[in-house]
Amino acid sequence: MRGGTSKGVFFRLEDLPPATQQAGSARDRLFQRVIGSPDPYAAQIDGMGSATSSTSKCVILSKSRRPGHDVDYLYGQVAIDKNIVDWSGNCGNLSTAAGAFAIHAGYVEAMPRDGICTVRIWQANIGKTIVAHVPVLNGQVQETGDFELDGVTFPAAEIVLEFMEPADDADGDGGMFPTGQVVDALEVPGIEMLQATLINSGIPTIFVNAADIGYTGTELRESINGDTTALARLESIRVAGALRMGLIHTAEEATTRQHTPKIAFVAPPAGYTASSGKRVRAEDVDILVRALSMGKLHHAMMGTVSVAIATAAAVPGTLVNLAAGGGARHSVRFGHPSGQLRVGAEANLVDGQWTVTKAVMSRSARILMEGWVRVPNDSF
Structure with a gap:
């Protein structure tokens, strides 16, 4: 199917x-x-x-x-x-x-x-x-x-999907931000301290700013998947994030856990030509997002990462929220390599901790x- x-x-x-x-x-x-x-x-x-x-x-x-x-x-x-x-x-x-x-x-x-x-x-x-x-x-x-x-x-x-209470408890503390912070500083070998949003919603995901790693957020698969050096660097960021999130205890464990966490990079809106040749205008999106799956840049966007994007966009101060313009929001339109997608999430601050009741998207x-x-x- x-x-x-x-x-x-x-x-x-x-x-x-x-x-x-x-x-x-x-x-x-x-x-x-x-x-x-x-x-x-x-x-x-x-x-x-x-x-x-x-x-x-x-x-x-x-x-x-x-x-x-x-x-x-x-x-x-x-x-x-x-x-x-x-x-x-x-x-x-x-x-x-x-x-x-x-x-x-x-x-x-x-x-x-x-x-x-x-x-x-x-x-x-x-x-x-x-x-x-x-x-x-x-x-x-x-x-x-x-x-x-x-x-x-x-x-x-x-087909409309509702992901109910999608925040994952990967580290046992019950929060969707495993470190308790909406932005962390990651120590990545070969890279200076790197800002990242680490979130467990839909799927554990590491968000970084595209500009901080030399990208614009308009990249297509061909510009990254053939670059072994770039893929190795992105994997090193993923491993550093997985360690900080408590998903693995040693860097070596990451080789047997390729599916999670995901690594994605974000940027403010900009126009670009999608892989189909379709023109995506800056005014048609709130943010640009590129994500990797199993070590390669995804041709569109994983549904679980879409949930993470929607949730992070709804929480003020995350890198996703800031790249989308900041402030409170219940939905976000993001540009990906194949085009664009709208997703929504309901996030609330309860007793000092962010929670999400559901995320919604459409697929077929x-x-x-x-x-x-x-x-x-x-x-x-």
């Missing part, structure tokens, strides 16, 4: 081979073989992946045992050329497809024949609730429509194919 600007291979839990219905090495090996990883050629020719972090993904859904939820959603990010399946975070884009797949798979009992079906999803990786509002027609998911999403070629039906999803995927018997 495609969900937002990502796509992945979706399974019902009960359809998996018995040995892979539980977490463990057998499940990891199965998903790696399905996708075609680890592949030293970084092409995933012998699998269903498409050699990008946005398309190297597997999802398991099952009927939820949690009260008030329809479906449990578990997501695995399969590394392309490394022997890793990372279960440490969610995929916000595929959360859209999870809502649609829950209906396709027969997991949603109470649904209208026509209109909007509300699907309550338990995101099992991070222990959070996501509410997907999925259009249905004649008792089936409506996939066609006129909703356009930059980074996706064709229009489709709009559809089935690309369904049937059997074949793997050798000795794969798992």
